[in-house]
Amino acid sequence: MTTSESASAKKTTRDIYLPPERKVVAGGGTAHIVAKNFSIYYSEFEAVKKVSADILSKYVTAIIGPSGCGKSTFLRAINRMNDLIPSCHTSGSLLFDGDDIYGKYTDEVLLRKKVGMVFQKPNPFPKSIFDNIAYGPRLHGVSDKKKLMEIVERSLRKAAIWDEVCDRLDKNALGLSGGQQQRICVARTLAVEPEVLLLDEPTSALDPKATAKIEDLIQELRGSYTIMIVTHNMQQASRVSDSTMFFYEGVLVEHAATAQLFTNPKDPMTEDYITGRFS
Amino acid sequence: MNIGTRKILDRSFTAVGIGSIVVMALALMIIVVPIVSNGIGAILFTGTIEHRKMLRNEFQRGNVQNLASEVASSERYRARLYEMLTTFEGELETMAPEKKREYMSQYSQVKTALQALLGPLPGDTTPMLTRFKYGQTRWEKAEEKLHELLYESKWDNSNADIMGKEYFVSRAKAFEGTALAPIFPYIKTNLREMLLPEFTLYWGFITDSSVDSHFFGGIWPEIKGTFFLAIGAMLFAFPLGVVAAIYFTEYAKPGFLNSMLRSANSTLAGVPSIVFGMFGLAFFINTLRVSESKSVIAGSLTLAIMILPTIIRSAEEAILAVPKMYREASLGLGSTKWNTIATVIIPAALPGILTGGVISLGRAAGETAPIIFTAAVSVGSAIGLADVFSSPTPALSWNIYNLASEHEAAAQIRHVQYGMVLALVTIVLLLNLSAIVLRARISKKLKG
Ligand SMILES: Nc1ncnc2c1ncn2[C@@H]1O[C@H](COP(=O)(O)OP(=O)(O)OP(=O)(O)O)[C@@H](O)[C@H]1O
Ligand SMILES: [Mg+2]
Numbered sequence: 001m002t003t004s005e006s007a008s009a010k011k012t013t014r015d016i017y018l019p020p021e022r023k024v025v026a027g028g029g030t031a032h033i034v035a036k037n038f039s040i041y042y043s044e045f046e047a048v049k050k051v052s053a054d055i056l057s058k059y060v061t062a063i064i065g066p067s068g069c070g071k072s073t074f075l076r077a078i079n080r081m082n083d084l085i086p087s088c089h090t091s092g093s094l095l096f097d098g099d100d101i102y103g104k105y106t107d108e109v110l111l112r113k114k115v116g117m118v119f120q121k122p123n124p125f126p127k128s129i130f131d132n133i134a135y136g137p138r139l140h141g142v143s144d145k146k147k148l149m150e151i152v153e154r155s156l157r158k159a160a161i162w163d164e165v166c167d168r169l170d171k172n173a174l175g176l177s178g179g180q181q182q183r184i185c186v187a188r189t190l191a192v193e194p195e196v197l198l199l200d201e202p203t204s205a206l207d208p209k210a211t212a213k214i215e216d217l218i219q220e221l222r223g224s225y226t227i228m229i230v231t232h233n234m235q236q237a238s239r240v241s242d243s244t245m246f247f248y249e250g251v252l253v254e255h256a257a258t259a260q261l262f263t264n265p266k267d268p269m270t271e272d273y274i275t276g277r278f279s
Numbered sequence: 280m281n282i283g284t285r286k287i288l289d290r291s292f293t294a295v296g297i298g299s300i301v302v303m304a305l306a307l308m309i310i311v312v313p314i315v316s317n318g319i320g321a322i323l324f325t326g327t328i329e330h331r332k333m334l335r336n337e338f339q340r341g342n343v344q345n346l347a348s349e350v351a352s353s354e355r356y357r358a359r360l361y362e363m364l365t366t367f368e369g370e371l372e373t374m375a376p377e378k379k380r381e382y383m384s385q386y387s388q389v390k391t392a393l394q395a396l397l398g399p400l401p402g403d404t405t406p407m408l409t410r411f412k413y414g415q416t417r418w419e420k421a422e423e424k425l426h427e428l429l430y431e432s433k434w435d436n437s438n439a440d441i442m443g444k445e446y447f448v449s450r451a452k453a454f455e456g457t458a459l460a461p462i463f464p465y466i467k468t469n470l471r472e473m474l475l476p477e478f479t480l481y482w483g484f485i486t487d488s489s490v491d492s493h494f495f496g497g498i499w500p501e502i503k504g505t506f507f508l509a510i511g512a513m514l515f516a517f518p519l520g521v522v523a524a525i526y527f528t529e530y531a532k533p534g535f536l537n538s539m540l541r542s543a544n545s546t547l548a549g550v551p552s553i554v555f556g557m558f559g560l561a562f563f564i565n566t567l568r569v570s571e572s573k574s575v576i577a578g579s580l581t582l583a584i585m586i587l588p589t590i591i592r593s594a595e596e597a598i599l600a601v602p603k604m605y606r607e608a609s610l611g612l613g614s615t616k617w618n619t620i621a622t623v624i625i626p627a628a629l630p631g632i633l634t635g636g637v638i639s640l641g642r643a644a645g646e647t648a649p650i651i652f653t654a655a656v657s658v659g660s661a662i663g664l665a666d667v668f669s670s671p672t673p674a675l676s677w678n679i680y681n682l683a684s685e686h687e688a689a690a691q692i693r694h695v696q697y698g699m700v701l702a703l704v705t706i707v708l709l710l711n712l713s714a715i716v717l718r719a720r721i722s723k724k725l726k727g
Contacts, residue, residue, distance in 0.1 A: 079611060081607060081610070081611065084606070084607070084610070109613050109614070109615050110613065111613075112610060112611055112612065112613040113612070113613030114613075116611065116612070117607075117611040119604060119607060119608070119611075121604060123602070123604035123605065123607065123608045124608075125605060125608065125609075125623060125627075126605075126626075126627060126724075126725035126726065127626075135609070135612060135614075135622070136612040136613065136614075139612060139613065139614050139618060139622075140613065172724070172725070172726065174725075174726055185608070188608075188612065189611070189612065192612055192613055
């Protein structure tokens with residue numbers, strides 16, 4: 001294999017993933033997370049089947065597919081949240097920055113610091129807003145009050161909720177609306193300065209207005225973080241993502257630039273799904 | 280089911296529900312009302328001069344001058360009585376021996392009743408027991424004694440088929456014609472002047488030690504002992520129970536050993552408390568020798584073992600009730616398992632854990648059987664913190680039982696027993712109330 005050949009092979013991959021019509025991100029576009037023949041099992045049941053894919057850094061990747069197709073399972077494998085389920089195990093490899101996530105010597109605590117997650121249901125701790133955001137930094141050794149305050153403000157600003165809560169940081173976070181709570185959760189994740197942000201249906205529990213705010217937020221964060229978002233909402237996937245993965249019964253059917261996947265899908269199954277021909 | 284039947288079912292269920300609540304409330308009233316009214320009688324009562332004399336002599340309390348003038352006034356009336364007694368004694372000497380013997384036995388009964396009523400009579404040697412040094416300290420008791428003085432109680436056993444019937448014979452009649460006869464109407468009319476009853480608020484019932492095994496004084500040693508035992512039990516059981524609950528819920532791998540431990544725990548919760556008492560004696564005192572014999576520490580350890588299963592179970596339930604998403608959120612931020620437990624799970628489970636703890640504390644305060652062999656004595660002084668390793672202690676639960684069943688003069692100090700019951704019920708109630716308040720406050724903080 002000559003150098004030019006490998007270069008052109010690389011170029012094609014990037015061509016697939018990087019849509020020309022979207023703004024190119026400086027410094028982004030390298031493979032941040034790489035799955036190779038990666039399978040996930042619950043006991044005997046293979047929930048994710050031999051997935052191979054590259055997730056490009058600093059871009060937004062959407063995961064779509066019918067209910068039960070393994071989207072959450074795949075997403076939760078990336079920060080090893082699946083460890084909480086005793087029956088769950090994997091095969092193949094899943095690399096983060098070139099290191100095997102399921103490697104023998106991988107420290108899952110460190111990994112989760114770099115790969116943050118926001119869940120379907122807003123889940124702030126029953127503590128004050130300040131303590132919620134400061135939870136991660138405190139965990140990782142920041143105890144200086146001034147520095148914590150800086151981090152809290154920066155994270156809340158990044159999550160576009162600073163203006164709404166800056167005068168009640170000492171109030172319990174559970175007193176906020178669902179949409180605000182979800183942005184608090186995003187801010188809480190950003191406060192530990194992760195490289196990757198995993199969002200599992202972050203807007204499914206929110207009303208349209210709050211959903212729009214979260215989508216705007218994702219656009220803001222694009223270019224700074226590698227973002228993966230699971231969604232049932234096709235419009236949302238096409239609005240916020242650069243590339244899209246379509247799963248069906250645990251198989252990664254198609255992975256392409258979002259614009260292409262939605263306008264000109266290669267696989268007939270994808271076409272059926274996005275045109276709503278199967279439920 | 281059609282709408283008519285459904286409505287009838289609904290209504291009848293509501294009726295049954297309300298009915299059962301009413302029955303329960305009534306039952307509770309029937310128990311609580313006498314406890315409260317009689318228990319308060321230990322603190323609030325009509326006290327006689329004998330009570331004030333006792334307070335002065337045994338506790339150095341009360342105004343000396345006032346007491347002296349009161350004693351002087353009461354002695355004036357008593358002196359007249361004593362004179363009459365002397366006159367009668369002179370008369371006795373002049374009687375025919377047969378007659379004299381007949382009167383003597385009756386007269387000694389009268390004297391005993393008088394001693395009970397007014398304290399030692401002139402010429403008596405000072406009694407050894409404090410209880411005989413004073414007359415009746417409570418007016419309602421004095422009235423009972425007065426009746427005993429005025430009437431001889433006899434039993435009518437003429438009909439062998441039924442139980443004997445009590446009837447009363449006037450002593451004034453028995454002594455008719457002698458010099459003793461006038462004392463009965465005299466005492467009846469002048470008892471107030473001799474005993475000077477007045478309304479008394481005796482807080483000392485709570486803060487004083489008992490004198491002559493609860494004849495006089497208060498129940499402070501019992502209250503203190505109860506607190507020592509219950510809090511000691513908590514000091515052992517609460518941390519241990521919470522740690523065990525964390526182990527069961529967070530660390531234990533499901534398996535044979537784990538399920539064995541769990542069912543052992545559940546079984547332990549149902550073991551009768553007397554068994555724990557025997558165990559405490561056999562294990563802590565005879566085997567481990569935590570103390571030479573009964574001691575607060577042995578009692579606390581025994582109570583701790585008894586309440587441990589309850590604490591474990593309530594803490595387990597509280598921990599399991601913490602939403603899974605808190606755990607995920609914390610771990611997702613790069614927290615370690617231990618850190619997640621310490622900073623998220625335990626704080627969120629705290630209301631439940633504390634409620635279980637305080638209810639167990641109430642149970643430890645109220646149980647009798649576990650401390651019978653390990654810690655309780657019926658009479659003793661209030662112990663200090665330094666004594667917990669070596670001395671036994673009186674405690675409310677045990678002393679209530681003791682006063683009800685084993686005390687040699689239980690009938691005469693019922694008010695003390697009621698007072699103890701009220702104190703114990705109040706302590707347990709306050710503990711449970713504080714649990715409710717604590718829980719509400721923490722829950723409110725958690726809910727925002
Ligand atoms: N804890 C578990 N134990 C066993 N099987 C599980 C577990 N969690 C999920 N599964 C199974 O794995 C498959 C994939 O589940 P997953 O939650 O990843 O689907 P999903 O695509 O996220 O669905 P949804 O859109 O409804 O969230 C499903 O068939 C599900 O039944
Ligand atoms: Mg899902």
